[in-house]
Amino acid sequence: MLSSLRLLDFRCFASLDIEAPPAGAVLIGENAQGKTSILEAICMLVRLHSPRTHRMATLSRFGADQFGIAGTSWSQERRVRYSRDGFRLRVDEEKRPNQSTYLEDGGLVVWMGNEDLELIRGSGEIRRRYLDFLGAQLDPAYRRSWSRYRRALRAKNLLLKEGRTRDAEIASYEEILVEHGTVLMEIRARLVEGLSPFAAAAQLAISGKDEKLTLNYLPASGPDMRQSMLQAKERETRLRQAVVGPHRDDLELRINGMPAGDFASEGQQRTMALALKLAQGRLLEQRGGKLPIYLLDDIFGELDPLRRNALMNHLPTDAQKWITTTHLDWLRETQEISKLARLVISQGSAKTQ
Numbered sequence: 001m002l003s004s005l006r007l008l009d010f011r012c013f014a015s016l017d018i019e020a021p022p023a024g025a026v027l028i029g030e031n032a033q034g035k036t037s038i039l040e041a042i043c044m045l046v047r048l049h050s051p052r053t054h055r056m057a058t059l060s061r062f063g064a065d066q067f068g069i070a071g072t073s074w075s076q077e078r079r080v081r082y083s084r085d086g087f088r089l090r091v092d093e094e095k096r097p098n099q100s101t102y103l104e105d106g107g108l109v110v111w112m113g114n115e116d117l118e119l120i121r122g123s124g125e126i127r128r129r130y131l132d133f134l135g136a137q138l139d140p141a142y143r144r145s146w147s148r149y150r151r152a153l154r155a156k157n158l159l160l161k162e163g164r165t166r167d168a169e170i171a172s173y174e175e176i177l178v179e180h181g182t183v184l185m186e187i188r189a190r191l192v193e194g195l196s197p198f199a200a201a202a203q204l205a206i207s208g209k210d211e212k213l214t215l216n217y218l219p220a221s222g223p224d225m226r227q228s229m230l231q232a233k234e235r236e237t238r239l240r241q242a243v244v245g246p247h248r249d250d251l252e253l254r255i256n257g258m259p260a261g262d263f264a265s266e267g268q269q270r271t272m273a274l275a276l277k278l279a280q281g282r283l284l285e286q287r288g289g290k291l292p293i294y295l296l297d298d299i300f301g302e303l304d305p306l307r308r309n310a311l312m313n314h315l316p317t318d319a320q321k322w323i324t325t326t327h328l329d330w331l332r333e334t335q336e337i338s339k340l341a342r343l344v345i346s347q348g349s350a351k352t353q
């Protein structure tokens with residue numbers, strides 16, 4: 001849980017200081033005032049991750065060459081500085097030499113936004129990212145294996161692209177791919193097993209109907225990655241890229257037994273996207289041992305009052321919630337939210353309403 005947040009040259013904010021109420025707050029403001037940027041800063045401080053970009057330099061305010069985020073998170077004073085030289089990280093004034101050591105005792109976060117609909121309609125990459133964000137928060141082995149896997153994959157793809165036969169070199173990277181790919185597949189399988197009942201329960205609660213949501217992990221390489229890689233050798237040489245491994249996995253989503261992307265209605269798809277994120281939160285709580293912070297970016301305007309209330313009732317009562325919105329018309333109909341503190345975000349500042 002966050003109790004304070006300070007920004008320096010982050011996105012549109014030259015500097016900003018927020019005292020964070022334990023229950024969280026509703027951030028109100030016109031478009032482009034920086035509401036989402038505040039949620040993004042919280043996600044960066046807690047997980048060193050932005051749901052909007054991988055290019056950290058874009059987070060520095062235009063014209064500045066670095067940014068800073070600091071705050072008290074789960075009673076630790078955390079500081080993140082980013083410049084051309086990379087990250088400088090501190091926890092309780094102690095230097096953390098790299099991202100892994102900064103994250104090892106970090107907090108937990110669930111991000112919910114309108115773009116979550118892509119979890120249902122979009123490509124497998126979006127569902128892989130959903131699993132990655134969860135896996136990286138719950139298991140340091142996941143983070144380690146993912147970064148080694150990615151590096152080896154890049155190297156193998158470069159060799160395949162060159163088109164020359166360099167079997168020995170490719171084989172050495174494939175060893176790394178199999179070792180870390182297997183770790184990723186095992187963890188992903190356990191994540192999906194843990195998510196399934198939570199997602200199904202959330203779907204029932206939010207739709208208010210007997211809608212059966214099922215999740216099924218689809219490893220692209222089948223259960224034996226080494227074997228599949230051998231079988232795909234010719235195809236990979238022809239296509240000049242690695243086609244087997246967790247970078248091609250998917251998460252199958254079905255509603256009442258039917259593939260969700262093709263058969264679910266728009267309303268069902270919205271509910272499913274919420275259900276997947278709520279399940280993420282429950283699993284973080286169950287396996288991560290603390291209540292995650294929920295960052296809800298502009299999703300309430302899109303929901304009808306029934307689903308809005310069902311969503312709020314399904315979120316853990318004691319979890320800290322940060323909610324952005326441009327207008328408050330809907331707030332009256334949503335009891336749980338109207339109890340939260342309100343901060344008006346305008347022209348680079350935040351004022352309590």
Ligand SMILES: Nc1ncnc2c1ncn2[C@@H]1O[C@H](COP(=O)(O)OP(=O)(O)OP(=O)(O)O)[C@@H](O)[C@H]1O
Pocket residue numbers: 010011012013029030031032033034035036037038058059060061062298324326
């Ligand atoms: N690196 C940056 N430096 C300065 N300004 C930036 C930077 N990156 C984004 N901005 C600007 O910051 C402003 C705030 O963006 P943000 O998405 O946080 O607003 P918002 O209040 O959530 O808007 P909306 O309600 O439209 O979602 C935008 O005008 C955006 O162009």
